[in-house]
Every structure is written in C-alpha cells, then in structure tokens.
Amino acid sequence: MSMTKSKLRVYDDTRALFHLPDGVIYLDGNSLGALPLGVAERVNRVITTEWGNELIRAWNSAGWYAQPRHVGDRIARLIGAEAGSVMVGDTLSLKVYQALAAALDMNASRKVVLSDTGNFPTDLYMAEGLIATLGRGHQLRLVAPEEIEAALSEEIAVLYITEVDYRTGRRHDMAKLTAKAHALGIVTVWDLAHSAGALPVDLAGSGADFAAGCTYKYINAGPGAPAFLYVAPRHADTARAALSGWMGHAKPFAFELAYVAAGGIERMRVGTPPVLAMAALEASLDIWDRVDIAEVRARSLxxxxxxxxxxxRRCPSLKLVTPRAHERRGSQVSFAFDGGYAAMQALIARGVIGDFRAPDIMRFGITPLYIGESEVMRAAEIIEEVIAGEVWRRPEYQVVNAVT
Amino acid sequence: MSMTKSKLRVYDDTRALFHLPDGVIYLDGNSLGALPLGVAERVNRVITTEWGNELIRAWNSAGWYAQPRHVGDRIARLIGAEAGSVMVGDTLSLKVYQALAAALDMNASRKVVLSDTGNFPTDLYMAEGLIATLGRGHQLRLVAPEEIEAALSEEIAVLYITEVDYRTGRRHDMAKLTAKAHALGIVTVWDLAHSAGALPVDLAGSGADFAAGCTYKYINAGPGAPAFLYVAPRHADTARAALSGWMGHAKPFAFELAYVAAGGIERMRVGTPPVLAMAALEASLDIWDRVDIAEVRARSLxxxxxxxxxxxRRCPSLKLVTPRAHERRGSQVSFAFDGGYAAMQALIARGVIGDFRAPDIMRFGITPLYIGESEVMRAAEIIEEVIAGEVWRRPEYQVVNAVT
Known part of the structure; x- marks a missing residue:
C-alpha cells in the first residue's frame, strides 16, 4: 500500500507517479493506461517474496484468496458501488456475459435484449453466444444510441449498454435510463469500460442492477489486467451464476460434487484468480485511493x-463526433476524418499516440493523471501539422497494419 | 528466450533454475509450481520496456496480440498436440466450459454428459451451469472412476473427465477410452490439469477431441497463470464458440456488429489476453523447451x-490410494489417513509442504525438475516423525484454516 493516504492533486502530484517515454504525448490511455511507477516493484515482490518463498502457503499468508473481493472494494469507491458488491477477475467479455445471463434469468418471461450500435462489439458478440446457448428465442435488438430511451418498453428483458461510447465518447444518462427501465420492468446491465477511472459513476445512486468494467484503460493496471463485475446487493444472493466455477462455490475447499452458489458477490468468482496481474492492479489503485474522481472529471472536461x-481552429476538415455538452461526454475526444487511419499513423510517428476506430474515427483519450494543458497544446500543434500540412497523405501512412 | 536451446538434464541441470526457500521440501508443485528464476526478469522487462515504453504499440511491436497462439504452440509440444491447435487464456474452468459447450453442440441428439466422482469439482460445477443455461434436458452422470469405461454407451453425448485424479493420482487410459468413446459416437473432453508437464500426453495420437489444462501446476507459470484449450484440428473450423468474445472474431479490429467466428483455434480466444501473466508463462516454458518429458516421467515414477x-515402511497407518502400477499413476502420491489434515499442518510446520484434500487425503506432488532423491528421503523421515511419532496429535495442528 502507499506510504501515506494524503490526497494527491491531479496531474500536479500524479504526473510524476507514471512512466511516460520521452517524446511521446500519450492520448491512448482510454485503450491502455500508462505505467504507474509502483507496478514493477509490487509485481516483483509478489513474484519473489510471495510466490517464491511462501509458495502455496501464500493463498492464506499473502491474502491471495481474498484479494479479488478486497480489490473489488477499492474499485467500488471509484464507481459509486456499495462495499462488498464488486468482484475482480477474468475479462470484461466474461463479466458482461455473467451479468447478462443473470439478468435474463431474472426476467425470464421476456425475450428481448436491448443494446445500441455504439456498444463495444464484444458485448454484442457475447450476447449472441449466450442467446444461442440459451436457445429460448431471445433476440438482441440494436438501435442507434440516441434511440435507446424511446426503445425501452415492456417487451424488453434487459437493457445492455455501455455508458460511454468507445468511438464517439457519447455518454448515456445512467440514472435516467435506469429509472425508466425499472418503471417498465427492465433489468439493466452497464458496461463501464470507458467510465471507471474516467468520470464519477454512481451505481448505487442510479439503482443499476449489474455493471462490469475493465482496469487496463483509465485505471492503468496494465495489458490484459482483470475485469470487475458489480451486482446490486439486492440481487447478490439470488442472481444465477451461469459460469459456476469452484471459487464461487459456497464451500470451495470442501470439494463437493454438486454446485452450491456462495452467498453474495462471491458467487461471481469463477476460477483461480490472476495473482500477478492483481498485484499490478493493486499498485495502480494505490494512486486512485488518493485522488478525487471529481477533480479528475473537472480536469478531463x-x-x-x-x-x-x-x-x-487548426483543422476544419476534422469533424467532431463527441458531444460538446459536458454531461453527455466521457473522457475522450473523437473526430471523424476520411483519412483517419493514415493520419493516426502519421501522428503516432510524431509521438502523438491516439488510436483509430473503423470506419473513420480518430480517438484521443484524456487522462488527467498524466496529461495536462501543455501536452494537449503540443498535440494540437502536431495534429495541425499532420492534417493541415497534409502529411497524412504520404504513402508510408496508407499501409494498414493487422492490429491497432 | 533462453540463451541456448541445448538440452537440460532433469534435476541435475534444472534444479538450479528454480528458487526454493531454505528449509523447505516442496511437494506441492501439483498445486502451485515453484518459481523459475527467469520469471522476475521477464515480467519486469514486459512491464518496463513493453508496457512502459511501447504502450499501446506493444500489441504489435512486442507481439502481444499473437502471443496466446504462439505460447499455445509451445505447450502443444508437451501434450502431443498439433501445431496451431492450442490457445492460451482465461482459466481452466472457462476452458472446460468452452470445450463442453462445443462438444455438446456436436452431439446435439444426445443428452448425457458422463464424468466421474474423481473429476475436479470445478469441471462438474461448470457443467452444471452450462446444462442449466442450455435448458435442453441434459444430464450430468457421475460414476466412480473405475466404472467409466463400462458406463460408455450410445446414450452418452460427451465423455468429460480429468486424465489424472486430483486426489488419488489415478490415471485414466486416454487412448483406450477415447477409442471406445469414438466407436460409440461419443465426443471426448479431457482435463489435463495434472497431466501437462507431469507426464507425456499424446492428444493427437489418442484422437482426443477437446482438452484443457492449467499452467500454474507442473508447468510452473505462477499463481493464477492462464489456462489452455486444445481443439482437434478436424473440429477447429466448425466447433461452436459459446464464449464468443471479440478476440475470437474473424476480424476483431473491423468492429462489426455481428459475430463471425475466426477460423481454427483463434475462435476460442475470448477477451484481452493477460499479458503480464503470459510473460511468466513464457519464462517457465523456457525451461520446458529444453527438457525431455519422457525423462521427467521416468524420474517421477x-x-x-x-x-x-x-x-x-515407516508409517503403516498411512494407506496408499495412488495406484502402484506405473501406467495407472500420474505424478503425485497420495495417502489416506484419518488425521490427514492435522498431519499435513504438522508437516508444513516442519518444511515438508504437501497438501490435504477432503475428506482424508494427504497429497505429495512429485516434480522432478526441482525434487530429487535426497528431498524425497528427507521428506519420508519427517513424515515418519509426524505420523509414527504422533506429532500430528498436538492441539495446534487440529485448527482448520479457511483455505489450504
């Protein structure tokens, strides 16, 4: 843990807690957060001291077994969740799957899952797979993000959306949609991939039923860091655990032949937790424990x-697709541009790292823990050079790589 | 990678490649393998150089995206699998779930999943959860391990067992059971948790359909290290991916709204791979690449x-539950003893680390990469002291901890 729990000022105190390579302006923390300096030492300690010396005993002596819930409580603070309502583990794809399976089970007489075309594809793909496994005639209905509210009806079983759109940065109104959904008997599943660590979330206050998120974006826990699942306490003892692994059993070490779900959020554990990745997550949370998410939000906006x-001002050919209104915006700024893929390659070659999302979106993530005004101003100058200076038209930037 | 690919002699050369604490005889590598010395540096390099400096670019520049398949190919060597047939990721619970879901889909007219009471409980629990989600009247039928062969019939959809029993160390005959299963139209799913890195496995030669395993036991990749899934090449392009995440999509970075499964084993990817854990796994495989699994097996026996x-000879009150016959044994030795829990606590207090599995099993894992004759002889002396000397009866060893 951190040596002191005194508050840190966003950027002024926190910038020095991250490693950022020379010559890079990193505007892709919404895809993979930058490296907190405390991670390497923390992970090394877990490897050498806990695994190396304690070996199997570390499940007790180093607290590995209870860690997914304890870390969940640290994340709960960031997303307005009740203590004991968040479990860490697996990937976001699996956590939305668990949530949707439980939600559909709670509303078994209805057959429509409502989502929007701005949801991240893996959420839609996992829903498709679940619907096929269920084989009970469910339908995944997709509407445009701005049509979600009007599409809520008593036909809908589950509202299944991402709060902040991964391409446009458009933000749904969680409290309003949840209230309207509940009035119509709809269960809600919120994906917080672009919310957790990006802006204040109020799961408890908004009455959300389920939520899931990842920790490798704004939370800065590293590539492939574990995901988390929130279950509202009123559902936690009854929600069905579709991925009913041994760690979610009421008595995992009794090795009984029949599954009995643990009480509360524990049932949403599946298999053995990723201890090394959890160490990196703990180190990243050492910073989050000491910052005010409201201050992060104000700086981000x-x-x-x-x-x-x-x-x-500099590049009129870039068309803003992120809402201007603060309350309708996440923590990224996106522009549509026909030459967006090439332009992003040219920017990255000049040290301005954002990313591209098909078909034509250039994304710039705003991460105030390590990005300030000077970085934004310098990025704008380089964007001007690439776009207004037509650097993006050079042949070397037209080659499409396999993965971006 | 290792500096040289020259062969290593088991124990004589490999013992020095592991960290083991002074005063410990570690006979629990079948639960959590010991720490290979190369892990800390490898993980540190991925954190500081790849994540820290390359940031999001490392998905391409450091090969993170392709890593789960490349590492799968390294594991394939250990389990007699074809190149391109093994995918790394998630946990064993999830990998057996994926395998069982695909297997049931291939044999949809049959409704019985056959397993045994020696299967590890999470496999059974995950099957229960899948059967409930399917809602198509499937039944999980459990018989005693020695009754598996006789229980195969044309009623069975899937044979779903663990090759080596986690409690007794009893080994099933994979080739024989697979052949008999296939003759009866049964699809096979093998759990290799206590096989991979423990003994030679011949998936291709035995004709197995699906298999899954973990890497934190005999492979020594660390607590919560990722699991792997094998799909026989003849099924890989048609097996249904029930956990249909974006990384298993044919074009993950096209961000299409509808799921289209990738060809081959790639469809069994789910979400973002655990890059830090994968680094530890790669370091552990640097040793496995250079040893002969047949030599490991001979030493283990x-x-x-x-x-x-x-x-x-020393403790007649301990009753051997592991088969004596080499071909029917995995790489552990287990004894039943009424005071087993207390005896194991007393052994651990004396530096002999094995583990206990309810109701009365004392397990000792044999891991020849870092355990040799002198360790086994010394362990036997301490077991004699604890059992024959009645040390296990002392009150301090009767207290049951939450997790073992």
Whole structure:
C-alpha cells in the first residue's frame, strides 16, 4: 500500500507517479493506461517474496484468496458501488456475459435484449453466444444510441449498454435510463469500460442492477489486467451464476460434487484468480485511493474543451463526433476524418499516440493523471501539422497494419 | 528466450533454475509450481520496456496480440498436440466450459454428459451451469472412476473427465477410452490439469477431441497463470464458440456488429489476453523447451516408487490410494489417513509442504525438475516423525484454516 493516504492533486502530484517515454504525448490511455511507477516493484515482490518463498502457503499468508473481493472494494469507491458488491477477475467479455445471463434469468418471461450500435462489439458478440446457448428465442435488438430511451418498453428483458461510447465518447444518462427501465420492468446491465477511472459513476445512486468494467484503460493496471463485475446487493444472493466455477462455490475447499452458489458477490468468482496481474492492479489503485474522481472529471472536461477548440481552429476538415455538452461526454475526444487511419499513423510517428476506430474515427483519450494543458497544446500543434500540412497523405501512412 | 536451446538434464541441470526457500521440501508443485528464476526478469522487462515504453504499440511491436497462439504452440509440444491447435487464456474452468459447450453442440441428439466422482469439482460445477443455461434436458452422470469405461454407451453425448485424479493420482487410459468413446459416437473432453508437464500426453495420437489444462501446476507459470484449450484440428473450423468474445472474431479490429467466428483455434480466444501473466508463462516454458518429458516421467515414477516404499515402511497407518502400477499413476502420491489434515499442518510446520484434500487425503506432488532423491528421503523421515511419532496429535495442528 502507499506510504501515506494524503490526497494527491491531479496531474500536479500524479504526473510524476507514471512512466511516460520521452517524446511521446500519450492520448491512448482510454485503450491502455500508462505505467504507474509502483507496478514493477509490487509485481516483483509478489513474484519473489510471495510466490517464491511462501509458495502455496501464500493463498492464506499473502491474502491471495481474498484479494479479488478486497480489490473489488477499492474499485467500488471509484464507481459509486456499495462495499462488498464488486468482484475482480477474468475479462470484461466474461463479466458482461455473467451479468447478462443473470439478468435474463431474472426476467425470464421476456425475450428481448436491448443494446445500441455504439456498444463495444464484444458485448454484442457475447450476447449472441449466450442467446444461442440459451436457445429460448431471445433476440438482441440494436438501435442507434440516441434511440435507446424511446426503445425501452415492456417487451424488453434487459437493457445492455455501455455508458460511454468507445468511438464517439457519447455518454448515456445512467440514472435516467435506469429509472425508466425499472418503471417498465427492465433489468439493466452497464458496461463501464470507458467510465471507471474516467468520470464519477454512481451505481448505487442510479439503482443499476449489474455493471462490469475493465482496469487496463483509465485505471492503468496494465495489458490484459482483470475485469470487475458489480451486482446490486439486492440481487447478490439470488442472481444465477451461469459460469459456476469452484471459487464461487459456497464451500470451495470442501470439494463437493454438486454446485452450491456462495452467498453474495462471491458467487461471481469463477476460477483461480490472476495473482500477478492483481498485484499490478493493486499498485495502480494505490494512486486512485488518493485522488478525487471529481477533480479528475473537472480536469478531463477542461482538457477536452481545450483539445476540441484547438483542433477545430487548426483543422476544419476534422469533424467532431463527441458531444460538446459536458454531461453527455466521457473522457475522450473523437473526430471523424476520411483519412483517419493514415493520419493516426502519421501522428503516432510524431509521438502523438491516439488510436483509430473503423470506419473513420480518430480517438484521443484524456487522462488527467498524466496529461495536462501543455501536452494537449503540443498535440494540437502536431495534429495541425499532420492534417493541415497534409502529411497524412504520404504513402508510408496508407499501409494498414493487422492490429491497432 | 533462453540463451541456448541445448538440452537440460532433469534435476541435475534444472534444479538450479528454480528458487526454493531454505528449509523447505516442496511437494506441492501439483498445486502451485515453484518459481523459475527467469520469471522476475521477464515480467519486469514486459512491464518496463513493453508496457512502459511501447504502450499501446506493444500489441504489435512486442507481439502481444499473437502471443496466446504462439505460447499455445509451445505447450502443444508437451501434450502431443498439433501445431496451431492450442490457445492460451482465461482459466481452466472457462476452458472446460468452452470445450463442453462445443462438444455438446456436436452431439446435439444426445443428452448425457458422463464424468466421474474423481473429476475436479470445478469441471462438474461448470457443467452444471452450462446444462442449466442450455435448458435442453441434459444430464450430468457421475460414476466412480473405475466404472467409466463400462458406463460408455450410445446414450452418452460427451465423455468429460480429468486424465489424472486430483486426489488419488489415478490415471485414466486416454487412448483406450477415447477409442471406445469414438466407436460409440461419443465426443471426448479431457482435463489435463495434472497431466501437462507431469507426464507425456499424446492428444493427437489418442484422437482426443477437446482438452484443457492449467499452467500454474507442473508447468510452473505462477499463481493464477492462464489456462489452455486444445481443439482437434478436424473440429477447429466448425466447433461452436459459446464464449464468443471479440478476440475470437474473424476480424476483431473491423468492429462489426455481428459475430463471425475466426477460423481454427483463434475462435476460442475470448477477451484481452493477460499479458503480464503470459510473460511468466513464457519464462517457465523456457525451461520446458529444453527438457525431455519422457525423462521427467521416468524420474517421477522412480521418485514416486521411492516415496511409497519409504512411507509404507515407516508409517503403516498411512494407506496408499495412488495406484502402484506405473501406467495407472500420474505424478503425485497420495495417502489416506484419518488425521490427514492435522498431519499435513504438522508437516508444513516442519518444511515438508504437501497438501490435504477432503475428506482424508494427504497429497505429495512429485516434480522432478526441482525434487530429487535426497528431498524425497528427507521428506519420508519427517513424515515418519509426524505420523509414527504422533506429532500430528498436538492441539495446534487440529485448527482448520479457511483455505489450504
């Protein structure tokens, strides 16, 4: 844990807690967060001291067994969740699957899962797979994000959406949609991939039923860091655990032949937790424990406004697709541009790392823990050079790589 | 990678490649393998150089995206699998779930999943969960391990068993059972938790359909290390991916709204791979690439024979539950003893680390990469002290901990 729990000022104190390579302006923390300096030592300690010396005993002596729940409680703070309502593990794909399976079970007489075309594809794919496994005639209905509210009806079993759109940065109104959904008997599943660590979330206050998120984006826990699942306490003892692994059993070490779900959020554990990845997550949370998410949000909006103003002034051919209204925006700024893929390659070659999302979206993530005004201003200058200076048209930037 | 690919002699060369704490005889590598010395540096490099400096670019530049398949090919060598047939990721619970879901889909007219009471409980629990989700009247039928062969019939859809029993160390005959299963139209799913890195497995030669295993036991990849899934090449392009995440999509970075399964084993990927854990796994495989699994097996059997002979001679009250016949034994030796829990606590207090499995099984894992004759002889002396000397009766060893 951190030596002191005194508060850290966002950027002024936190920038020095991250490693960022020279010559890079990193605007892709919404895809993979930057490296907190405390991670390497923490992971090394778990490898050498806990695994190396304690060996199997570390499940007790180092607290590995209870860690997924304890870490869940640290994440709960960031997303307005009740203590004991968040479990860490697996990947976001699996956590939305668990949530949707439980939600559909709670509303078995209805057959429609409502989502939107701005949801991240893996959520839709996992739902397709679940629906096929269920084989009970469920339908995944997709509407445009702005049509979600009007599409809520008593036909819908589950509202299954991502709060902040991964391409546009458009933000849904969680409290309003959840209230309307509940009035119509709809269970809600929220994906917080672009919310957790990006902006204040109020799961308990909004009455959300289920939520899931990842920790490798704004939380900065590293590539492939574990995901988390939230189950509202009123559902936790009854929600069906579709992925009923031994760690979610009421008595995992009794090795009984029949499954009996543990009480509460424990039932949403599946297999053996990823201890090394959990160490990196703990080190990243050492920073989050000491910052005010409201301050992060205020800085994010100001930096986003600055980036929008500077890019629009310098590059009129870039069309803003992120809502201008603060309450409808996440923590990224996205522009549509026909040459977006090539332009992003040119930017990355110049040290401005954002990313591209098909068909034509250039994304810039705003992560105030390690990005400030000077970085945003410098990025805007380089964007101007690439776009207005037509650097993006050079042949070397037209080659499409396999993965971005 | 290792500096040289020259062969290593088992124990004589490999013992020095592991960290083992002073005063410990570690006979629990069948639960959590010991720490290979190369892990800490490898993981540190991935954290500082790849994540820290390359950031999001490392998905391409450091090969993170392709790693689960490349590492799968390294594991394939150990289990007699074809190149391109093994995918790494998630946990064993999830991998047996994927395998069983695909297997049931291939044999949809039959409704019985056959397993045995020696299967590891999470396999049974995951099957229960899948059967409930399917809701198509499937039945999980459990028989005693020795009754499996006789229980095969044309009523069975899937034979779903663990090759080596986690409690007794009893080994099923994979080739024989698979052949008989196939003759009856049964699809096979093998759990290799106590096989991979423990003994030669011949998936291709035995004609197995699906298999899954973990890497934190005999492979020594660390606590919560990722699992793997094998799909026979003849099924890989048609097996249904029930956990249909974006990484298993034919074009993951096209971000299409509808799921289209990738060809081959790639469809069994789910979400973002655990990159830090994968680094530890790669370091552990640097040793496995250079040893001969047949030599590991020969040493394991000899050490097991020695432990059995010494314990039976010194402690007649311990009843061997592991088969004596080499071909029917995995790489552990287990004894039933009414005071087993207390005795194991007393042994651990004296540096002999094995483990206990309810109701009365004392397990000792044989891991010849870092356990040799002198360790086995010393362990036998301490077992004698604890059992024959009645040390296990002391009150301090009767207290049951939450997790063992």
């Amino acid at each position: 100001a930096l986003g406004d600055l980036l929008i103003a500077e890019v629009e | 000899a050490l097991g024979d020695l432990l059995i002979a010494e314990v039976e």
